[in-house]
Amino acid sequence: MNAPSQITSDFSSNDLHARIAQHLTYTLGKDRAHASTYDWRMAVSHTIRDLIVEPWFAATRRTYEAQGKRVYYLSMEFLIGRILEDAMINLGLHRQIEAVLAEEGIALADVIEDEPDAALGNGGLGRLAACFMDSLSTIGCPAFGYGIRYEHGLFRQRFEGGRQVETPEDWLNQPHPWEFERPEAAYTIPFKGTVWDGIWTPSETVLARAYDTPVVGWQGQWANTLRLWGAHPTELFDLDRFNSGDHTAAAHPEALARTLSRVLYPEDATDGGKELRLKQEFFLVSAALQDLLRRFTTEYDDLNLLSEKVAIQMNDTHPALAGPEMIRLLMVDHGLDWDAAKRIAQGCLNYTNHTLLPEALERWSTWLMGRVLPHHMQIIERIDAEHRAATGCPPHLGIVWQDQVHMGTLAFVMASHVNGVSALHSDLMAKTVFADLNAVYPGRILNQTNGVTPRRWMRLANPGLSRLITDVIGAGWEAELDRLRDLGAHADDPDVLARLAAAKRANKVALADWVAAKTGITLNPDALFDVQIKRIHEYKRQLLNVYETIARWQAIRQTPDADWVPRVKIFGGKAAPGYWVAKDIIRLINDVGAVVNSDPLMRDRLKVIYPANYNVSMAQRLIPAADLSEQISTAGKEASGTGNMKFTMNGALTIGTLDGANVEIRDRVGAENFFLFGMDADGVQARYAVPDHARKAILASKVLQEVLQVISEGRFSPDEPKRYHGLVDATWNHDPFLVASDFDAYLSAQAQADAAFKDPDHWHRLALRNIAGSGHFSSDRTIRGYMADIWGAESLLQDT
Numbered sequence: 001m002n003a004p005s006q007i008t009s010d011f012s013s014n015d016l017h018a019r020i021a022q023h024l025t026y027t028l029g030k031d032r033a034h035a036s037t038y039d040w041r042m043a044v045s046h047t048i049r050d051l052i053v054e055p056w057f058a059a060t061r062r063t064y065e066a067q068g069k070r071v072y073y074l075s076m077e078f079l080i081g082r083i084l085e086d087a088m089i090n091l092g093l094h095r096q097i098e099a100v101l102a103e104e105g106i107a108l109a110d111v112i113e114d115e116p117d118a119a120l121g122n123g124g125l126g127r128l129a130a131c132f133m134d135s136l137s138t139i140g141c142p143a144f145g146y147g148i149r150y151e152h153g154l155f156r157q158r159f160e161g162g163r164q165v166e167t168p169e170d171w172l173n174q175p176h177p178w179e180f181e182r183p184e185a186a187y188t189i190p191f192k193g194t195v196w197d198g199i200w201t202p203s204e205t206v207l208a209r210a211y212d213t214p215v216v217g218w219q220g221q222w223a224n225t226l227r228l229w230g231a232h233p234t235e236l237f238d239l240d241r242f243n244s245g246d247h248t249a250a251a252h253p254e255a256l257a258r259t260l261s262r263v264l265y266p267e268d269a270t271d272g273g274k275e276l277r278l279k280q281e282f283f284l285v286s287a288a289l290q291d292l293l294r295r296f297t298t299e300y301d302d303l304n305l306l307s308e309k310v311a312i313q314m315n316d317t318h319p320a321l322a323g324p325e326m327i328r329l330l331m332v333d334h335g336l337d338w339d340a341a342k343r344i345a346q347g348c349l350n351y352t353n354h355t356l357l358p359e360a361l362e363r364w365s366t367w368l369m370g371r372v373l374p375h376h377m378q379i380i381e382r383i384d385a386e387h388r389a390a391t392g393c394p395p396h397l398g399i400v401w402q403d404q405v406h407m408g409t410l411a412f413v414m415a416s417h418v419n420g421v422s423a424l425h426s427d428l429m430a431k432t433v434f435a436d437l438n439a440v441y442p443g444r445i446l447n448q449t450n451g452v453t454p455r456r457w458m459r460l461a462n463p464g465l466s467r468l469i470t471d472v473i474g475a476g477w478e479a480e481l482d483r484l485r486d487l488g489a490h491a492d493d494p495d496v497l498a499r500l501a502a503a504k505r506a507n508k509v510a511l512a513d514w515v516a517a518k519t520g521i522t523l524n525p526d527a528l529f530d531v532q533i534k535r536i537h538e539y540k541r542q543l544l545n546v547y548e549t550i551a552r553w554q555a556i557r558q559t560p561d562a563d564w565v566p567r568v569k570i571f572g573g574k575a576a577p578g579y580w581v582a583k584d585i586i587r588l589i590n591d592v593g594a595v596v597n598s599d600p601l602m603r604d605r606l607k608v609i610y611p612a613n614y615n616v617s618m619a620q621r622l623i624p625a626a627d628l629s630e631q632i633s634t635a636g637k638e639a640s641g642t643g644n645m646k647f648t649m650n651g652a653l654t655i656g657t658l659d660g661a662n663v664e665i666r667d668r669v670g671a672e673n674f675f676l677f678g679m680d681a682d683g684v685q686a687r688y689a690v691p692d693h694a695r696k697a698i699l700a701s702k703v704l705q706e707v708l709q710v711i712s713e714g715r716f717s718p719d720e721p722k723r724y725h726g727l728v729d730a731t732w733n734h735d736p737f738l739v740a741s742d743f744d745a746y747l748s749a750q751a752q753a754d755a756a757f758k759d760p761d762h763w764h765r766l767a768l769r770n771i772a773g774s775g776h777f778s779s780d781r782t783i784r785g786y787m788a789d790i791w792g793a794e795s796l797l798q799d800t
């Protein structure tokens with residue numbers, strides 16, 4: 001094993017400099033005199049990757065020697081972001097590389113900025129998978145992440161006239177320096193065709209080829225593999241066709257195969273139900289299971305040991321075909337009988353549920369499933385028959401019901417453990433969607449509250465705050481985040497509070513500079529920076545925030561000289577391309593911004609900023625500069641949230657509902673340090689039962705009436721006064737996420753935030769208590785929970 005110190009002490013700056021120069025010359029083929037920022041980035045990235053290889057090999061050797069249990073994390077999304085800076089920080093080489101580049105007259109910041117985000121995910125679910133990879137390596141738990149190497153990640157967002165316009169994302173247009181292509185690790189993935197007597201003759205096949213990215217943990221002590229699958233044709237080229245002159249058609253097999261890993265579906269929390277998506281899901285699952293079974297059988301010869309040596313986590317239902325596919329592979333390729341195959345599959349598999357929203361629960365028509373995966377359809381029917389017979393459940397609790405395969409039920413039935421992602425969510429799961437299944441399979445549901453990695457979200461994103469924390473509580477907190485508790489003792493230390501204030505202000509100045517360069521809008525760094533960044537979704541209630549923004553604008557216009565606390569409202573987020581309501585909300589935010597930002601009465605008192613193309617790198621910039629974190633979803637709808645945790649550990653105060661992990665955040669930081677408002681999950685249910693709840697709420701709120709009135713009059717869309725009549729009408733008549741019913745409560749919580757902000761000392765004390773209470777939300781804690789309660793896996797890190 002490599003001791004952590006070896007990495008940093010073995011390499012003097014001279015060594016590093018020589019290695020970078022070597023890569024520049026021989027990997028990039030560039031002379032220093034002509035090297036671009038891109039060339040330097042590649043040279044530095046290759047240098048850093050070289051240094052990860054050693055702990056990576058050592059981790060593999062150690063796992064073989066110890067015959068350790070391996071964890072396989074199956075996820076259709078890994079929202080990684082940039083890799084270089086994170087890897088440098090984990091290796092402890094950040095400052096040294098910066099100095100080396102400075103000698104060459106190159107700014108490390110420019111090199112870091114040159115890297116495209118690996119945006120292989122939509123939002124929270126994919127980012128969670130990326131945080132988990134970091135924590136698994138930091139803890140030294142042997143693990144593989146399995147995903148798809150999408151050529152095009154999540155679309156790029158632009159605004160045209162305030163409207164979202166999507167363009168393709170192309171991170172792989174340039175060489176990706178972090179991965180190793182593995183032509184030898186390739187598996188045939190079958191589709192379609194016919195099944196006779198349990199023998200499947202597929203009519204289509206695609207090759208899944210592995211691309212490995214080592215993921216190094218804190219201090220370089222361990223590295224696991226993120227193995228992404230790229231689709232390739234099983235036969236490259238139709239030579240007969242080419243020879244007969246049909247040159248375009250000859251390339252068809254290639255094009256067809258590649259579509260499988262071409263694009264990430266941009267749907268977040270909705271179920272598209274498209275054939276290509278089903279094929280992508282099976283492509284991931286089959287490649288992953290073939291790969292892990294090959295690894296297992298080279299090490300062990302008794303498949304009964306599988307569940308002792310392998311734990312598989314299904315991140316949502318997207319990989320739920322792992323149940324039937326594992327049974328198929330164990331029977332067809334390894335000769336087991338049905339009962340043994342099913343028992344072993346169940347022993348390995350676990351399922352994480354991420355949502356209770358009915359529109360997000362995956363279902364596939366039996367017709368489509370039968371056509372694309374005819375053998376699996378038969379296996380699913382047999383699993384279903386046994387599930388029904390064993391439990392005597394009513395028909396609607398079957399896996400196959402009304403000509404649809406219910407993937408949540410399939411995942412639940414085939415899993416050893418099923419977990420929710422916050423205490424409230426797990427509780428609601430057991431009481432609502434999975435209540436009946438919970439009754440027939442008691443004890444299967446448990447909770448693992450989400451977390452985020454403090455390496456990326458504090459140390460990397462917020463170096464100023466990180467230095468302060470190290471000075472106050474000592475080094476090493478990045479991997480022992482509970483120690484942030486120790487900050488609590490300094491809540492009345494004027495020096496610590498002053499330094500905290502200075503760190504936050506520096507981040508706000510940096511953000512203001514970035515906004516000015518991007519948009520020409522000047523922000524006052526002493527204003528309250530109020531940030532809502534996340535996917536645009538009705539349940540997340542960006543609309544509530546815009547309505548409050550409009551109310552604030554109207555109030556300032558009425559008495560401009562009152563003692564206003566200056567506010568900057570910052571929004572960020574993408575809408576799924578076909579989600580029209582969300583797109584209307586985006587346009588409204590931008591239209592309101594245009595009016596507010598050009599209103600001479602506003603000046604510093606109110607600004608609305610919506611930078612396009614929210615992604616991980618933008619989150620890293622915005623979160624450290626936030627004073628107020630908007631976590632205002634309708635209670636009972638947000639499974640956990642992880643954005644909420646990132647803000648808390650960076651010293652933003654939350655204005656939020658009792659939803660998802662907000663509940664636990666508030667418990668940990670203290671109720672007096674959190675701006676709570678609105679109905680809780682029970683209140684929400686009761687409210688839905690009130691006839692005309694929206695109209696009643698609006699009629700009781702003069703402020704909301706006026707907000708809806710100015711929108712209807714076309715104040716924000718003078719060229720098209722009726723532009724938002726649909727949105728306003730929906731608020732009056734349907735309001736499915738109870739924006740109107742929570743509006744007044746939200747308004748007064750915002751007023752409390754203003755009042756608290758007027759006393760900077762008080763505010764920073766609250767911020768410090770938030771940081772001090774945030775240690776629980778490290779993804780290290782989450783992963784330790786999975787290891788102990790679900791996987792039965794152990795750390796193989798040796799004490800050095």
Ligand SMILES: *Cc1c(COP(=O)(O)O)cnc(C)c1O
Binds near residue numbers: 123127535615619641
């Ligand atoms: C953390 C994160 C999310 C999840 O945010 P929520 O507020 O929990 O929905 C989404 N996108 C990006 C880029 C993130 O970093």
